Amino acid sequence: MYRNELDKIKEGIHNKLESLSWGDMSIERKADKSIVTEFDIFVSDYIKKVFEESGHNYNFFSEEDQERFEFPVIVLDPIDGTREFAKGYGECAVSMAILYSADIKDERNFGWIYNPFTGFEITSDVKFPLGSRHAHADAINIMISRSEWEKGAYKKDFSKNFRIAPLGSIAFKLGLLAAGACECVISFRDKNIWDIAAGVVICHSRGIYSDEITDLADKKLNGPFIFCRDELKDIVHEEIERLKSS
Incomplete structure (x- = not known):
């Protein structure tokens, strides 16, 4: 599900990361004292563009572009953990949900989390319930x-x-x-x-x-x-x- 769009987004993200000049990266402070970097803005704009070009008619609600929170909607944090990202740490992720409704049991809803530093990626369309933990653990x-x-x-x-x-x-x-x-x-x-x-x-x-x-x-x-x-x-x-x- 959405694999073509996700692959295109990952390619754009990696190209942007390779071109970033970390010492000169634009970092601004928002009204709530949190920071936003040029990478946050790029990812937000780029994901919006990819889905528009793919012909999907979704509303868009991003931390950096709070256009409209009405279903169906793309809900995006372009880089969750911006503070860590700005320091060069890998404790961050692109967090994107496509919500058709507010119901957490709605099977149409889709989630994608991707860490561009580690390559960690997980989606909701791979149904793999973890089940109970049977092995003994000390903690x-x-x-x-x-x-x-x-x-x-x-x-x-x-x-x-x-x-x-x-x-x-x-x-x-x-x-x-x-x-x-x-x-x-x-x-x-x-x-x-x-x-x-x-x-x-x-x-x-x-x-x-x-x-x-x-x-x-x-x-x-x-x-x-x-x-x-x-x-x-x-x-x-x-x-x-x-x-x-x-």
Whole structure:
């Protein structure tokens, strides 16, 4: 699904990366104090152009081009983890969802997460439920935001059977969760729809859900969020509630 468009987008992204002069890359600060680079703008404009030229009649709602959030719509974060990207880290990802409705169970909805540095790519159209984890493990592996970690999440007194790893980009983390690289992703902060739409759709296709997200109807979603394998959900929620009360 959308393979021709995705291959063209990846080619354009790599060509742009090869031409970037990192020392002279344009970086601006937006009103909300977050940063935007020329690469963010390029990816946003280029993806919009690719789908328009392919004849798809979708509305477009990108972090850098908030044209219209009406279904059917392309919801895009052109580079989730811009702060890490600007530093040259690989903890970032292109996060794109094509939503036909707000229903997270709508089989027409499509999600794509792609890390141009590592080549990691995952889509929702490959149905591969992870199922229960049968192998014994000493700890439940949880990924959290690097920025939340730096702002004090590392001070939270998680039980010894939880192993916490900070990683930039919520989209990248959700893609890795759907691929089986961890058991849980937790974010304590609110998210914009472009941050997590693709990740929600992809995780749903792999049988991973968040009780906090029942649909994709709003531009802003209130945290905290817990994305977790079903068989571990009760344990993780109990741990978060314990941390809240401690």
